Amino acid sequence: MDIYDTQTLGVVVFGGFMVVSAIGIFLVSTFSMKETSYEEALANQRKEMAKTHHQKVEKKKKEKTVEKKGKTKKKEEKPNGKIPDHEPAPNVTILLKDPVRAPAVAVAPTPVQPPVVIAPVAPVPAVPQEKLASSPKDKKKKEKKVAKVEPAVSSVVNSIQVLTSKAAILETSAPIQGKNADMVQSQEAPKQEAPAKKKSGSKKKAPPDSDSPLYLPYKTLVSTVGSMVFNEGEAQRLIEILSEKAGVIQDTWHKATQKGDPVAILKRQLEEKEKLLATEQEDAAAAKSKLRELNKELAAEKAKAAAGEAKVKKQLVAREQEITAVQARMQASYREHVKEVQQLQGKIRTLQEQLENGPNTQLARLQQENSILRDALNQATSQVESKQNAELAKLRQELSKVSKELVEKSEAARQEEQQRKALETKAAAFEKQVLQLQVSHKESEEALQKRLDEVSRELCRSQTSHASLRADAEKAQEQQQQMAELHSKLQSSEAEMKSKCEELSGLHGQLKEARAENSQLTERIRSIEALLEAGQARDTQDAQVSLREGREKELESQVRCLEKEATELKEAVEQQKVKNNDLREKNWKAMEALASAERACEEKLRSLTQAKEESERQLSMTQAQTKEALLALLPALSGSAHQSYTEWLQALLGKHRCRHTPLPGPLRSLLLSPDLASKLREAEETQNSLQAECDQYRTILAETEGMLKDLQRSVEEEEQVWKAKVSATEEELQKSRVTVTHLEEIVEKLRGELESSDQVREHTSHLEAELEKHMAASSAECQSYAKEVAGLRQLLLESQSQLDAAKSEAQKQSNELALVSECGREGNGARVCVRVCGSLASRGSPPRASLCGVSTQLKTQLERTEALLEDEQAQRQKLTAEFEEAQSSACRLQAELEKLRSMGPLESSEAEEATQLKERLEKEKKLTSDLGRAATKLQELLKTTQEQLAKEKDTVKKLQEQLDRTEDSSSSKEGTSV
Incomplete structure (x- = not known):
């Protein structure tokens, strides 16, 4: 990797x-997930309670020392000036926001004020305990809040202890008023410290100044307290201070009003505070029970979290397995690509070896020819000298002629030297070409690497598309289930609509009969009323009126139900219209995509025709150039202007064979190469087989087109039938509305009339019989609907078979394209051979350079044809994908129809499914039309492929002829060299 x-x-x-x-x-x-246990929370609460109690005791001791020091000053400043600023009535208004009860507390020394003051204490811990624990952090917060509940209880106990100490002080000491005033001052100090604590943040409470006490007016204190924001602890402390303050003020009022028995008042206050203590203890017990429940919920949530972790681990393991599988696939694909690259490198190496060996052999051959020519020249000069010595007399007369011949031979030698120089320059150019080939080899390797990267990206895309297709398939299954349910509801709603229409018609007849009977009854009643007593008549009339009213109410409820059903049908029709519009837009988009594909195919055909014309021109040029080169090399050859190029080459080959002269190396390799001949034969065989398959595909496509047209007609006919049924149901609905309005008018008229119980029973029996008839008719209609659905199912089965046939045809077309691409690759090998032959021939003589240029042109032309074939293959793959999508949609429709058939006899009370079934039929019609279009497009593609195959055949024939011509030219050149 x-x-x-x-x-x-x-x-x-x-x-x-x-x-x-x-x-x-x-x-x-x-x-x-770490949490504090219940015991740890209780221990923390106890520690906090001990700290607060210790601080309170220290504060009380300090206050007592301060009171003793400033006793003389406080006796002068008695509560006459301080108590009006902090009256009990405003205190009650601050805590309870009820100014009406304040005077009662001030006048009567009843112990009503302490429970009123402490009442807001209870809801403080109860509010945070109502929320359930959703996370470990919330649980910690709740435990802290529960820890704050117990200090509230301790504060109540401390207040009771303070009251008992006050009672002891009242019994022992006479100057109680002075001490109460001192308590008022000592309790006003924490009030003034509370806003200072909020402003200073984390500063400690300053000790109360005994020398300079600060007194605020009531209004400013209320405004400051209202504007401030308190924590739970600060609010609890304020409530304690106010409760103690209210107790002190009440004690002073008791002393002012009742100087006789303060112990009884204190006992009452103690009893009330004991009651409050009991309520607080109950609240604490409830809080403990809630804490236990919260702990249980915590354990359950822990179990859920463990289960969730197990699920996540399983998902992680599954994802790791998927990743390993993907890695294995990627490794296998990478190995395959590496093998292909190695094979290509081996081929390129063989080609390089061939190219390197070719020039060396040619140089050796040229050196041999030069040595032969030198020997011939030496022999000619020796013969001339011997003849000159033997026949001086004869040669003196012919000296002028011999001198001329010598001049001509010297010129020929010079020409040979020039040819040698030209060959050396060509050898250098050939070496440059070899270097260029190496560079091109490197570029091809880089292109192959890029191709490997693109293939890996395409694999990733295909995996993502596979996942999306799975999701789409699941959605499609859910939609199919919904469609089946809607179809069953539709059938049941249609049956109910018909039954209700029949019921309305029956009711209309019954109302007419009831009118006649009412007229008869009125006449009878008038005759009987004179005979019967007034009381009996009234009783019977009341009973009959109640029966009539009940019947009218039932009719009104039925009418309302029918109106609701009609509105639901309207809404369903509107929804189906919206869906139809969406489907139309999708069909338009598909048509546009098909039109673009057709345009691309036409452009490719035009480019292929242009390439064919260019190849023909190049072939004619190569033929003329080769003929001229051969005539220049061999002036002894003669060719008539009327002969074709192939006939001329065959004649030359025949002459050469008659002489039994050996062919040169490169031309012999061209003539005796069996690979080219075998490849050409295979290409011809594959072209014949492809043409036969194309004919078969044409016949199959014609049959599928006929089947699709029949399907489209049948679907259109069924759609018309369903439209007629829907229009009939709409007319029945309108009629039912008219009848309902008429019945309402009749009911309003019949309210003043009377009926006998026997006649009502007869009407009910008659209505029951009519309902049974309507039920039988609805069952018959359901059976007819089931038969129609069965017919539709058969049609869809036929369409599916046709789609399968079309799919097989598309697969065959893809196979054909693969064969065509293989033929193109074989043609590429032939092109390489032609190119090598051209390069070898270019070293033999100057005119062969034209053959090399022609071979390069042929190579470029074949590369263009290969690119065009690859583009056509991609387009065909796209068309096959669209065809498979159409086939999948047809299969979905078939499954929906099967579900509709299975759910046919069911009954329900909704009529929306009629419009939905109509839309389904429209979709089927559109699908059949789309399939017909796809079939026509496939047929057009088959025609284009056949034309392209014919063009490829022509190109192969031309290449074969060109090879024959090159062989003939090489044979003629060998004859001249000999």
Whole structure:
């Protein structure tokens, strides 16, 4: 595996993220779930209570010392100036917001004020205990709040102890008023300390100044307390101070009003505070029970959290398994790509070896030819010298001729030297070409690496698309279930509508009969009223009126139900209209995509025709160039203008074979290469088989088009039938509304009339018989609907078979495209051979460079055709995907129809499903039309593929002819060299 690959890096990053998240979840679950136990919370509460009690005792001791020191000053400043600022009535208004009860407390020395003052204490701990524990942090907060409840109870106990101490002081000491005033001053000091504590934040309470006490007026104190924000502890402390203050003021009023028996008043106050203590203890017990319940809930939540952790671990294990599977797949694909790259590298190496070996052999051959020519020149010169010595007399006359011949031979030698120089330059150019080939090899390797990266990305995309397709399939199954339920509801609602319409018609007849009977009854009643007594007549009339009113109420309820059903049907119709509009928009989009695909196919066909024309032009040019080159090399050859190029080459080959001269190396390899011949034969065989398959596909497509047209017609006919049924039901609904209004008018008229019980019974029996008839008719209609659904199911089965056939055809087309691509690859091998032959021929003689240029042009042309074939294959894959989507939609419709058939005999009270069934039929019609269009498009694609195959055949034939021509030209060149 490559560490720097994008997929491996992504997998490693994802795995690391999952591991880190699992570790974080584990740490959070271990450290955040720690809780304080119930015993630890109680111990903390007791410690806090002991601290607060100790602080209060110390404060009281300090206050007593201060009182003793400033006793003389406080006797002069008695409560005459201080108590009016803090009257009991405003204190009551602060705590209870009830100014009406204040004068009663001031006048009568009853012990009503202490419970009124302490009443707000109870709700303080009860509010935070109502919330359930949702997390460990909330549980800790709740335990702290419960811990704050017990200091409130301790404060009440402390207040009771203070009152008992006050009673002892009243019995022993006479100057009670002075001491009470001192208590008032000592309790006013914490009041003034409370806002200072809020402003200073975390500062400690300052000790009360005995030398300079600060007194605030009542209004400013109320405004400051109202504007401040308190914690729970600060609010509790304020309540305690106010309760103690109210007790002291009440004691002073008791002394002012009743100087006789203060002990009885204190006893009453003690009893009341004992009652308050009992209530507080009950509240504390309730709080403990709530704490136990909260602990139980905590344990349950812990169990749930453990279960959730187990689920998360399972999910993590499953994801790790999926990641390992994906890694294995990626490794396998990477290995396959590496193998392909190695194979390509081996092929390129073989080609390089061939290219390197070719120039060396050619140079050796040229050196041999040069040595032969030198030997021939030496022999000619020796012969000339011998002849000159032997026949001087004869040669003197022919000296001029011989000198001329020598000049010509010298010029020929110069030309040969020039040819050698040209060959050396060509060898250098060939080496440059080899370097270029190496560079192109590297570029091809880079392109292959890019292709591997693209394939890996496509794998990731395919996996994501597979997951999305699974989700879509699940949604489709849910929609199918919903459709089945809606269809069953539709059938039941139709049956109920028909039965209700029949009931309305029966009721209408009954009302007419009731009118006639009422007229008869009125005449009888008039005759009987004279005979019967007034009381009996009134009793019977009341009973009959009550019966009539009950019947009218029943009719009104039925009418309301019918109106509700009509409104529901209207809403369903509107919803179906919206869905139809959405489907139309989707169909338009699909049509636009198909039109764009058709345009792309047409453009490709045009490009192919242009490429074909260019190839024909190039072939004609190559033929002319090769003919000219051969004539230039071999001036002894003669060719008529009327002969074709192939006939001329065959004639040259025949002459060469008659002479029995050996062919040169490169041309012999071209002529005797069996691979090219076998590849050409295979290409012809594959083209023939593809043409036969194309003919079969044409016939199958024609059959499928006919079947689809039949299906479309049948669906249109059924749609018309359903439209007629829906219109009939709408007319029946309108008629039922008219009848309902008419019945309401009749009921209003019949309210003043009377009926006998026997006639009502007869009417009910008649109505029951009519209802039974309507039920039988509705069951018959349900059976007819079931038959129609069965017919639709058969039609859908036929359409599915046709779609399967079309799918098989699409698969065959993909196979054809694969075969065509293989043929293109084989053509690429032939092109490489042609290119090598051209390069070898270019070293033999100057005119062969034109052949090399032609081979390169042919190579570019074949590469273009391959690119076009790949584009066509991609388009066909897209069309096959669209065809498979249409097939899946047809299968869904078939499943929905089967469900509708199974749920046919059911009955329900909703009529919305009629419009939904109508929409289903419209969807089926659209699907059939889309399938017909897809079939026509497939047929057009088959035609285009056949045309392309014919073009490929032509190109293969032309290549074969060109190879034959190159063989002939090589044979002719060998003859000239010999």
